[in-house]
Amino acid sequence: MQATVEPTGALGRKMTIQVPAEKIDTEVEKRLRDLSRRVRLDGFRPGKVPLRVVRQRFGRQVLHEVASELMQESYAEALQEHDLKPAGMAEFSVDSVEFHKDLEFVAEFEVFPEVQPAAMDGLEIRRPRVEITEEDVDRVIERLREQRKRWVEVDRPARPGDRVTFDLEATVDGESFEGGSGKDIELELGGGRWVPGFDERLEGARAGEHRSFDLEFPEDHRNRDIAGRTVHFEVDLKKVEEPQLPEIDEAFAREFGVEEGGVEELRRQVRSNMQRELEEKIRSDLKAQVMDALLERNPVEVPSSLVEQEIKTLREQTMQMLGVQDPEQFPDERFEEQARRRVALGLIIGAIVRERELTPDPERVAREIDRLAESYEEPELLKEYYQRNAEARREVEGKVLEDMLVDAVLEEAEVRDEHKDFQSYMG
Helix, strand or coil: CCEEEEEEEEEEEEEEEEEEEHHHHHHHHHHHHHHHHHCCCCCCCCCCCCHHHHHHHHHHHHHHHHHHHHHHHHHHHHHHHHHCCCCCCCCEECCCCCCCCCCCEEEEECCCCCCCCCCCCEEEEEEEECCCCCHHHHHHHHHHHHHCCEEEEECCCCCCCEEEEEEEEECCCEEEEEEEEEEEEEEEEECCCCCCCCCHHHHHHHHHHHCEEEEECCCCCCCCCCCCEEEEEEEEEEEEEEEECCCCCCCHHHHHCCCCCCHHHHHHHHHHHHHHHHHHHHHHHHHHHHHHHHHHHCCCCCCHHHHHHHHHHHHHHHHHHHHHHHHHHCCHHHHHHHHHHHHHHHHHHHHHHHHHHHCCHHHHHHHHHHHHCCCCCCHHHHHHHHHHHHHHHHHHHHHHHHHHHHHHHHHHCCEEEEEEEHHHHHH
């Protein structure tokens, strides 16, 4: 076997490989002889088919099978000989495959870039310092009250915050359109769920009242049939309801699983959850800053084959999350930037992990699995799953490695505290 390599770009390689005819012919002949002892053909007893008949009937098929296998085998040997590490699958091309002739083929592929991690000295990281106040807890408790509110019918004009029930007929130039009519539609006034101006047109109306009005729809409205056009509405108001929030008492606390300790225990649990969410966000923000710094200090050429694979993965995840079946709704361009970032970070992180000889801390892996299991009704089952499933466990170990890397960078960086209030920081 002979192999030559030439670059076709920063990471692209073109490898031309020659396999001698003797090697191909020997393997073809061996397989044909073996086939002659096994093949069944009309007019011949089993195992007695002449070799010339087998060669005539199956020779070219066997030749192509042998050539295909030797191409893969020779490619692997050539990679090892030239110390090349391909990123993704190679594309093979061959002009012809003939008996008693050398096989020459071309393999085109990309290689992994060489990444020499840059030093992280002089890096500035901004660490949020956030205190949870009693007022912050009060706001969360109010949101919990909102979740448990009930609607009570009232006999008065509708106002913002009320829920109204109505029948609707909408037209454009006197013509109905899809989605333009409905019965017993419920809408909370002031929520801005519909076209701008709709809620305001129903304020002050009472149950049994009819209202007629026009509204201009925005140019970017999702329904292209009415985008940028004037829509006429006929609305019959059927019911006005106002919200009633529950009292903050022991019964309210029990609705959230607090059987003992009442409101005080509820507030303690709420604060604990807020603290956990806060710590996760701070950790996420610090990690994002470290990753941005790694990308800035380690510019790296990324193999297009890896980017394409990452785009495919992101598309599949998005389709699964949204319950969409048609991949054409998600063109490559939508994911390309994110895919390039993820591939680049993977290469950089891998290089740093190898350079620093980092390995996943078993205690941190166990803690991470415990954290993931907290939200499950039967956490022990999830822990057993990670013990049995090596691939799932490797994902956790990968995350732990990233966290360990972030910790190492933070120790080297200059970390400046930035004080923020909880509400604005958590959004």
